[in-house]
Amino acid sequence: MKKQMLNIHNDYLKLLVDTATTFGVPKGEVIRACQIPLSLLTDNNSNERISFNQWTDIVIRLLALLPNKGVGYQFGLNCKLTVHGSLGFLLISNSTIGKVLVDLQKYYSMRIHKMDLSILNKNNKIILRLNPLYQLPAHLNESDKNIINRFFIESALIDIITNLQMITNFNITGINIHAAWDKEDYHALYEKRLPIIHFNQDHNQISFDLKCLDLPLTFSSTSAYTLAMEMVNKEFLFYQDQDNKIILKVNQQLKFTPGIGFPSLTEVSHKLKLSERTLKRELSLANTTFSALLQSRKFELAKKLIDSNRNIQEISDLLGYSHISAFSRAFFGWTGKKPSDYIREQRVAIKSFYIQQSKKIYKE
Known part of the structure; x- marks a missing residue:
């Protein structure tokens, strides 16, 4: 198997900059501090991708600019389905939570930082477990690697569970999040907006009641889903080739x-x-x-x-x-x-x- 050259869609870079401004930092200062080329933020480059190394360098500079603020939490909350492009369209037009998870598992790493999403069924619970497939740049020290790994996984966990809840009119019950790191001070600022999170666990995962797999989606549409699947498959093959x-x-x-x-x-x-x-x-x-x-x-x-x-x-x-x-x-x-x-x-x-x-x- 050929080695993949990881890359990140520009939509996430723009969202990252917008997320930083919610903490009161002017956009210009974010761009300067993170050394982001202005060309990457123009509408003309909305469908382009940046290298994974460039993405991680930008993220680590942003986290240094906003230390201990919960940027990963906020980024995850800001990742609405629309920012995921054709994949978001595919998920929102699906029929049930269970079928969403099938598609999400297949296409998840196409857009989200090259992470493997495992789906397990245990004790009447569905478990969504995240395992990174990427390798961080060698020039980062261990402290920076831990910080950026936490950002990626925090944002992914929050992104998944908030969007799953958003696409159905029914409550997803029994939600728990497990995280492999210590509880940070900024957690208290987000605690009321998030499901229960258990820290210092063996895995990074989300669990909820098995019965929720059959929950119908608010905007389910067979024709829209068919169109979205065409778009997703073409994007998947295209960017797979771009490796x-x-x-x-x-x-x-x-x-x-x-x-x-x-x-x-x-x-x-x-x-x-x-x-x-x-x-x-x-x-x-x-x-x-x-x-x-x-x-x-x-x-x-x-x-x-x-x-x-x-x-x-x-x-x-x-x-x-x-x-x-x-x-x-x-x-x-x-x-x-x-x-x-x-x-x-x-x-x-x-x-x-x-x-x-x-x-x-x-x-x-």
Whole structure:
């Protein structure tokens, strides 16, 4: 198995900065103290990722800026389902808590710091146990490693249980959280907002009553779930491929320029200071091709253009297809559907979601 190059979605970096400001630190000071490049916080980079080492360096600087404040707790509370992108959409549109856990276990490490989520059934309790898969940078001392590990696990535990409770109108009963570290002073500031936490335990985990697996979700929608699953699978495969360095480098160069389009193989190889032949060979060793990566980028852009209500002819022209039929064939290859069918299903799913949300608001 190839070694993974861990990376973190930019949405979490932006949320981290916003979380820091809730402690009264101006955003500019957070950016300076954590040495965050401003380019990472722009909307243009909303779908990009940063390296895991860069992420941990930023987090450790933030924790030094706000020591013993419970930043991990607050970050976990701030991690609403929407920040998890397609994974959040998949969970909220599911049918029951039990099915949510099945999907969460499969896709959890796709977005959340490369952690393994084990699900156990013991004494009529469901146990969600977290085990880190990452390795922290070697330059960190043991104290910093302990601090940052606690931040990651604190935020993950709080994120999971608060969002599970949020997606159903029923109470998840018998909740307990186990943490492997000592009780910190800042816990008292959050105690009333959190379930019971037991410290100095053998594992980092959440447990709750087995009967809660059948609890229905507030915004369950079969059509929305199907759409979300398509999005999650494509993101999962795409970023799994990005673990390979040459694929990551090529994807970083495949930027769309209005009026010009995507760069060619020749242009990308020139940017990477490689011959076309070498680039093709390296991509082949990574089990992909330049054409396949380009098609993935085109599909991403096509979805964004669909979301902006562009018609099919406009999208075809913008993406550089010679005829709308050529774009339709490409789109069918991406999704197994005609563009018109995909657009119709997406609009039905979104409409269904908002109708259910409106009903909930009306009931309240």
